[in-house]
Amino acid sequence: MATDAPTETESDAGDQSQFDATPLRIGSQVLNSRLILGSGKYDSFELMRDSIEASATDCVTLAVRREKLNDSSARNILDFLPYQELTLLPNTAGCYDAVTAVRCAKLGRAILEGLDNPGQSWVKLEVLGNSRTLLPDPFELLKATETLVADGFDVLCYSNDDPVVARRLKDAGAAAVMPAGSPIGSGLGIANENNQRIILAELKRGDPDYPVILDAGVGTASDAVIAMELGFDAVLLNSAVAKAKNPIKMSAAMRLAVNAGRLAFEAGRMPTSAYGSASSPELGVISDRKLQDS
Template sequence: MEDQAGTGGAVAEIPGAALQIGEFSLASRLVVGTGKYATYSEMARCLDASGTDCVTVAVRRERLLNAAGENILDHLDTTRYTLLPNTAGCFTADDAVRVARLGRELLRDLGNPGSEWVKLEVLGDQKTLLPDPVGTLAATERLVADGFTVLVYTSDDPVVAKRLKDLGAASVMPAGSPIGSGQGILNANSLRICLEYLKDGDPGYPVIVDAGVGTASDVAAAMELGVDGVLLNTAIAHAADPLRMARAMRAACEAGHEAFLAGRIPRKRYATASSPEDGRIGGSTT
């Protein structure tokens, strides 16, 4: 009774083994953010250690005074990583659409394939950074109509998740817990229902847990539920040893995905011995 979902035998891997999102094919199931690192060189080392081939970036006003400083692009190999521009910090659909279009222009200039997709965030509340579902739905519809491959940050609400997919989102990305909170997966049950709804009749539809990861076991737990990938940033960037945590995240993502494919045993209340019952010493022979 305790764990009827998420059990029940091995799962056939979708052929190709890469994370497929619309026209985009990624080798790693980990998408890593580029914010909050102490230095750009530390960021570059951590991205390398994480094994990712897709990194998120934000769009912000250029400094008009003293603009000659370092740019993140001086430290990102744009031939190695597909950049995924986000609309972080937008609280209206209008702002999110504007930022998405600016990100597209920036990436087209760079010749990076990431110009044609966007990580859409429309936030509803400064304190929680939880998504505004109404604005998120509106912006998804507009960006899909504008030709974007939309990867959309949302809550773990299965009904909203399904609506976003129906509007044409290429990937729905439920939060495990609030952005940067490090609380991991707070509602595995909701995520399971999201997965069931989003993959119903469409098992290859990519679902990515975006936000909330605190440590490696959170990534493994998410992947074991059957999500296709995990997007994280703070858990690496603010770890006491970011480089070591980047390695841990890579291993956890692979371990969790393998465990999902392998099919975990059901949970049972009582013990089942691993060693044979027969042939123990001291008893009477039968």
């Protein structure tokens, strides 16, 4: 027996794909996932591979200067990265001056050109101030950004949570600015939410599609949700997954968290109030007397 066709509203409610995060354009690339995952710090290449798969990311960073391309058994990390399906993002991790960072970026480009990977024009630019905090040196960072932009790179800048620095990097031509939530590997989450709000407002004023990505400090899924609810376009993380007790499960949690946070941002949260507000109507309710009589 034929049944009535579902209404448009009913049909839409059953289509979960409408709730997937919209793709994100960064420079010359478009990412379907708003979670960018690092490839370092895992206990094994197999664990890295399985965590990347669980995350459903399509962009993975590769630290070309200090990444151990081979493990103790002479296996190459690239054999465990499905780079034909991923956009690799070369990373200048471990650089402390602009000259070294530029040289490292060019090395990354050469490696990815050999792999025919679409990330060959990309670089995640890190120029660190010192080895204790692992926070950026803004002066060397800006210098390296200007050089690499002039050389045709799409530069994704790991930055301090300083609105002035963030604006200078955007003005220098950075394809994306990626302020630190807190120091790399700290797991402290977003240490200065107010600064991050200012950065988002400054960089998106008159340019709402400009990509701003939270990079560093994420410790668990709730940190990723908060970042996306604030309005970040993506989250880049590594230690939170690689150093979790169960990296594969944490990777899946980050996938859901980033998507949930983005949806919540797009939906718009309800207004807050110091007082309660009844969810049931107060007019037309049954009186106490009627209840007693019944």
